[in-house]
Amino acid sequence: MGKWIAALSLLLASQSALAVDIQKDNLYPMVKMETSMGTIVVELDRKRAPITVDNFLTYVVKGEYNNTVFHRIIADFVVQGGGLNPEFAELPSIAPIVNESGNGLSNQPGTIAMARDNNPHSATRQFYFNVADNTKLDPSPRRWGYAVFGEVTEGMDVLQAMSGVATGYNQTLGWPDVPLAPVILKKATLLSEE
Numbered sequence: 001m002g003k004w005i006a007a008l009s010l011l012l013a014s015q016s017a018l019a020v021d022i023q024k025d026n027l028y029p030m031v032k033m034e035t036s037m038g039t040i041v042v043e044l045d046r047k048r049a050p051i052t053v054d055n056f057l058t059y060v061v062k063g064e065y066n067n068t069v070f071h072r073i074i075a076d077f078v079v080q081g082g083g084l085n086p087e088f089a090e091l092p093s094i095a096p097i098v099n100e101s102g103n104g105l106s107n108q109p110g111t112i113a114m115a116r117d118n119n120p121h122s123a124t125r126q127f128y129f130n131v132a133d134n135t136k137l138d139p140s141p142r143r144w145g146y147a148v149f150g151e152v153t154e155g156m157d158v159l160q161a162m163s164g165v166a167t168g169y170n171q172t173l174g175w176p177d178v179p180l181a182p183v184i185l186k187k188a189t190l191l192s193e194e
Contacts, residue, residue, distance in 0.1 A: 022057035023193060029053065030153070030191040031060055035070075036184040037162050040129075040155035041191075042112050048103040049149035052114055052123070055097045056149065057190060059125050064091065065188040070162060071170075072128075074177050079162050080115055080128035081185055088172045093124035101145035107134035110152040110159070120144030131163040 023029045027047045033040045046053040059065055059082070070081035071088065083091055099120045107113055111130045114123035129152065130137075139145030152159060162183055170178035 020058060020061040022054055022061055023190065024054075026193050029057060029193075031057070031150075032189045032191055033065075033155075033185055034187045034189075035158065035162070036182070036186060038155060038158035040158050041153050042150045043153045044112075044150035045103075045105060048105055049100045049147055051097050052100050052147050052149040055094070055123075056114075056127065058094065060188045060190050064125065065185055067187075068185045070179065070183040070185065071173070072175070072177050073163060073165055073167050073179055073183065075163050076132045077130075077134065077163075078128040079131060079159060079183075080126060081183075082115075083124075083126040086182055086184060088170065091125065096122045096124050099123065099144050099147055100149070101139045101147040103147065103149075105148035107137040107146060107148055109133060110156055111148045112150045112152070113137070113146045113148040116146065123147065129159050131159060 029044050029046065031042050031044065044053045044056065065082055067085065068082055068091065069084050069086050070079055071084045072080035085091060105111065107130045109130055109132055112127055113130065115126035115128050116123040137146040165183060166180045167177045168180050169176050
């Protein structure tokens with residue numbers, strides 16, 4: 001019986017060690033994204049999108065965005081990624097989050113927002129960068145929008161270059177707008193507080 005209690009205690013201790021530091025007290029955390037086309041730095045807005053920022057940072061700190069692809073790129077619209085590996089296999093995600101699109105942030109060029117399906121509360125791990133004025137993705141009195149939770153502070157030139165890559169129909173995914181040459185998110189890092 002004592003061995004079982006000791007094993008259970010060890011298991012619980014190891015689970016608490018898996019807890020991640022997402023800088024809960026930092027209202028504007030910064031994330032560096034090293035891509036195959038250059039580096040992008042984003043400042044997140046926890047004051048306006050606390051659930052979304054915490055969700056995103058959980059994936060960042062656990063290394064879940066490392067070695068993923070930007071699988072949907074539409075010039076003058078969005079650069080989307082975070083959910084597929086380079087073989088286009090969908091990656092596991094944690095529970096969907098509540099849609100925070102009514103937070104006052106807009107889908108303007110250089111902002112980062114959560115991708116989702118038709119269910120407004122279905123966002124998990126996929127995100128996108130706006131490379132154009134996409135205010136049509138903001139909420140209206142009749143519909144939910146797409147939750148913006150930060151903005152690019154460095155690397156807009158990288159993002160613009162990414163938005164211009166050649167894309168086409170991908171047989172594996174059955175989707176259009178997939179880069180013909182992979183655009184990889186090599187590593188996402190939560191930067192230290194200053």
